[in-house]
Amino acid sequence: VLLLLSLLGLAAAGKLLVVPVDGSHWLSMQEVVDILRQRGHEVVVVAPEVTMRIKPSKNFVMKMYSVPYTKEDMKKEFQAFFHFSFEQGSFLERFVKAYQGIKRITDFGVTSCGHLLQNKELMSYLEESKFDAILTDPVILCGAILAKHLSLPAVYFLRGIPCGLDFEATQCPRPPSYVPRGFTQFTDHMAFLQRVKNLLHDIPDIFLCDFVYEPYSKLASEFLQQDVTVQDLLRQASVWLLRSDFVLEYPRPLMPNIIPIGGVNCAHKELSQ
Template sequence: MAPGLSASPPVVLLFLSVLGLAAAGKLLVMHVDGSPWLSVQEVLNSLRQKGHEVVVVAPEVSLHIKPSKNFVMKMYSVPYTKEEMEKDFKAFSQVPFEEGSFLERFVKAYQGIKRITNFGVSSCEQLLQNKELIRYLEESRFDAVLTDPVLLCGAILAKHLSIPSVYFLRGIPCGLDFEATQCPRPPSYVPRGFTQLTDHMTFLQRVKNLLHDIPDIFLCDFVFEPYSKLASEFLQQDVTVQDLLRQASVWLLRSEFVLEYPRPLMPNIIPIGGVNCAHKELPQVGLVLIHALIVFCDQKGGIFSCNKH
């Protein structure tokens, strides 16, 4: 089990003592729109105050991603309108509150996820085809990429630019984060999302928990596999979704670990509760880890041993 934040002060003090001697870094940000963006904004503002250079790459059409004095914004065109995006996101957000049978709600949710996925895939395709912007990114010599792996375009850029990637996320559907980090996820005591189960289950509840994974097989196929095709074409090599996810140097998990059921975490998965939807105080450990990664990832023999991809 990964230690809680209460067990981290010695590590925090170590990083803080070294960061005072370190130069500022250059961070590329490719993040998910919507509420996740409201969370990452707090981190970007703090990084800018520390003297780091932040460059945000985003589509011209977005819900919340706007230019700011705290970062450089690089935008690219996409083949859809803001009205289309807002309509589909609003319809999808209403599905859990609609009446009807489970099958009806499942079909609506499936259709909604597919439409939203198309926005992300189409946006990523336009970015990777934008030769001028890609050339700018190649010449900018970034130290790291900060991204949410739900939008795998950031992971594709990290692999192309051969720089470390920091994943800032709440979670990934289908348990792909568990598979990528080789974290055990036994259905005997790790409850699946939306099952309303706890970590203490009867035999029948464990069977229900296990069966809940079956729809995820189909969900991941159409949500994430298109990124595998895009990555393989862009990088000119066979790349799987797991290849993209495994390259992360640090997973910053926006999870209140004291409110979640116990589950195994790998050492590079750090719970940083308190940064969901902004306007909350940031735990120092999250910021320190980002700073340390930016500054030291490309230094051989430094605090982090980051592999170039």
């Protein structure tokens, strides 16, 4: 990623719109945003007034919008979801808890995005600012909706999207005979019955992602005044910056516009003499 940013530094400075995802997602993106600013690019970050990690900085202009929930509401739901992630239980029990937790967290994202799109003053500013590109994490599709509305090249900065939606959008294969699905605890070495079970796990995944991402499709369709699917929003990406590395992932083919940048998650410390 440093090489990519160095190449950007050689080009004329541009104006970048950043629509981040709160929490740990922002920590990696903030480092990239800071380096882009050091390279001379103008960066505008759009975020709700209520956040856990996203704070104003001298390295970017921050535009905020109001939302109808509090920081305490967010903390309560996220802590409950993280607590569930470490609980033991059957697949059905974990699936039901995942459904309930993800539904509540999704409501925060959809509500926040709706208030952004309805903020006429902020939207007018974004439309008039003539950005060169948009950097966003597509795990929440608000930035993707803005990219389509503003007709901007989209750079997606992500670790992954639930249910393999990123695989589908980029047309990268993810065969269930080899790639283990979430919640299965399988490895890439599976017996025949494990492969069958792995295949069947795609069914609840489709159900989960339908209720998680369909509200964004509906929101985008209403806002853009045209039928928009989740895949329409994902496939518009010009570049995918994948916060992963083959050291941590199962080998798989990548499209030319997918760039692994797993090292961006690592802390940078100078070695002692």
